[in-house]
Amino acid sequence: MLQIARLRYEDGLSQSEIASEMGVSVATISRHLKQAMELGIVEIRVAAQASRNFELERQLARKFNLDSAIVVSSQKNKNDTLALLGKTSGIALGEFLKDGAIVGVSNGETVAAVADNMRRSRASDINVVTLIGGVGRPEEPGQTGQICRSFASRIGGDAWVLPVPAVVESSEIAAAFRSTKAHREVFSLVEKTTIALIGIGSTTPGSSTFQHGHFSSELLEDIVENNAVGTICARFFDINGEVTPTDIDSRTISISLKQLAAVPVKFGVAIGNDKTRAIMAAIRGGLISVLGTDSAAAEALLAN
DSSP: OHHHHHHHHTSOOOHHHHHHHHTSOHHHHHHHHHHHHHTTSSOOOOOGGGGBOHHHHHHHHHHHTOSEEEEEOOOSSHHHHHHHHHHHHHHHHHTTOOTTOEEEEOOSHHHHHHHTTOOOOSOOSOEEEESBOBOSOTTSTTOHHHHHHHHHHHHTOEEEOOOSBSBOSOHHHHHHHHTSHHHHHHHHHHTTOSEEEEEOEEOSTTSHHHHTOSSOHHHHHHHHHTTOOEEETTEEEOTTSOBOOSGGGGGBOBOOHHHHHTSSEEEEEOOSGGGHHHHHHHHHTTOOSEEEEEHHHHHHHHHO
8 A cells, every 4th residue: 555655646656557567457556545545644735836936936037037947935944945945846857857868966955855856757768977076974965976866766767976076185186086987987977968956055154065064164265265156066156157266176076067058957956045146146157047946045036
């Protein structure tokens, strides 16, 4: 009964598809689903889609020439907002998945929230690849390898993890990593990415970029002094979405901003009005074509 309920409500399979997969009749599947509801195994709640602000979405898409936007109502608790955006963005992102798609994922808790809400895709031969080397400890939900594996597992695709650090001590070390067979194999997929799911970080004090300890305080101060307002895949950029001129860029092992701009679908996610400048800059630089955010950030963007 539990397996049937999961196939129906988590993976989105129809009753006839479940019946065919399990070798039973549709009537049997229907009966088990009814029992699951009666026993409390399945609960019907108001869909996350009901928390979307479609008017703000239309305004964002129109003002910033985005392909589309997803805006959820900001909640009192940040984790509740993340959960809402994860669910709605997961549904929206699923619509872009086609046979043979190559999905690139970055790091970050907002990206992780989306990955955790992906559903089994009807498309086939989907590869999911990390767009950046490992960031943070493996047990962190926002670590790119964890995100990649979770995303691939949920949609029924294959995971490809870039087995290198995100930022190294020198450009020579970075070059050495890039020359390895493991890097070349994974990055060959990165260069063919058709959909990029990316988190947008800010350089404001108190942001996750500063708090998580991935970069030294001295380095971050230098980056901010060089007018960086945001970061995607550890690539820092200015208000126009251009690479910030510091030595960190040559030491970073991730998709470049130029490569990212060439990806057909660039699905950026970020919440909070403290991300406004970073989101705006990413849009200006052509680094986002679809935006998933909350109403606080959306209103701040529209008021800018």
